[in-house]
Amino acid sequence: MSELLAHMEEARAAIAARTSVQPKVGLILGSGLGDLADQIEDAVRIPYSEIPHFPVSTVAGHAGQLVLGTLRGQPVVAMQGRIHYYEGYSMQQVTFPTRVLKALGIETLIVTCACGGLNPAFAAGDLMIIVDHINFMGEDPLRGHNEERLGPRFPAMVGAYTPELREIAASVAEELGFELQRGVYSPISGPCYNTSAELRMLRQWGSDAVGMSTVPEVVTAAHMGVKVLGIACITDMALPDAPVHLTHEQVMETAVRTKPRFQNLIKGVLERM
Numbered sequence: 001m002s003e004l005l006a007h008m009e010e011a012r013a014a015i016a017a018r019t020s021v022q023p024k025v026g027l028i029l030g031s032g033l034g035d036l037a038d039q040i041e042d043a044v045r046i047p048y049s050e051i052p053h054f055p056v057s058t059v060a061g062h063a064g065q066l067v068l069g070t071l072r073g074q075p076v077v078a079m080q081g082r083i084h085y086y087e088g089y090s091m092q093q094v095t096f097p098t099r100v101l102k103a104l105g106i107e108t109l110i111v112t113c114a115c116g117g118l119n120p121a122f123a124a125g126d127l128m129i130i131v132d133h134i135n136f137m138g139e140d141p142l143r144g145h146n147e148e149r150l151g152p153r154f155p156a157m158v159g160a161y162t163p164e165l166r167e168i169a170a171s172v173a174e175e176l177g178f179e180l181q182r183g184v185y186s187p188i189s190g191p192c193y194n195t196s197a198e199l200r201m202l203r204q205w206g207s208d209a210v211g212m213s214t215v216p217e218v219v220t221a222a223h224m225g226v227k228v229l230g231i232a233c234i235t236d237m238a239l240p241d242a243p244v245h246l247t248h249e250q251v252m253e254t255a256v257r258t259k260p261r262f263q264n265l266i267k268g269v270l271e272r273m
Helices: 003-016 034-039 091-104 163-176 196-204 215-223 248-272
Strands: 025-029 041-047 065-071 074-080 108-117 127-133 181-187 209-211 227-237
Touching: 003 091, 025 034, 025 091, 034 065, 034 074, 034 248, 074 091, 091 215, 108 215, 108 248, 127 163, 127 215, 127 248, 163 227, 163 248, 181 215, 181 227, 209 227, 215 227, 227 248
Parallel strands: 025 074, 025 108, 108 227, 127 181, 181 209
Antiparallel strands: 041 065, 065 074, 108 209, 127 227
16 A cells, blocks of 8 residues: 555544544635634534644635534535645645545535626626636646555546536526626635736636646646536635735635625535436
């Protein structure tokens, strides 16, 4: 057994020893969006620090715990706070939790994030279905030795964001009375925000939103054959010529204001699965 598989099994066993939940859906909750985990019924909460080999979240707004239970009839496991590349972790550490969610039994991953909007048709507070991505992080999470028991050496990324799940999300949003944006998400390594020239480049290359997360987890999930739904909260408009960009605290404020629509959307999707 490889070191990665051994570490995955140690983490899985430690989690399974504390709960009987066998999750089918994994949730990765981004900045300001973690409160959804508080609605999970019969919840078992496990701090990341108590899970073998799990990295610990260091960013404000990320509780840093795994929550297992039931949400709208679905057995789920939620990451209440994610791990970011800019925190100093390797890509393998950033994506290790996604590997563990798969080891716990998930078949679908719903991944969320807060991000800046590049498409001028968007507005702060919009929710965007991620239809594709352009990876500007500078590293692929699958670089290095490939564990064939998890997935192929050269996995396809076309269709990484499951079309059927996107349509379910759009239908739920329509029923709730709001329209979801659709777009291409581009992550950067962070933690500094982009320059004006970089923002213009990202937009010209086809990006609709920019952030600092999500794609490593999506690539890893796709590698393992997990279905993916990506939802981004547009917390600000990342306009190239804006004199001042928002602070992290202001990003969090917008995410919190958007929280009711976000939570109702995710719960509606779970009911349809």
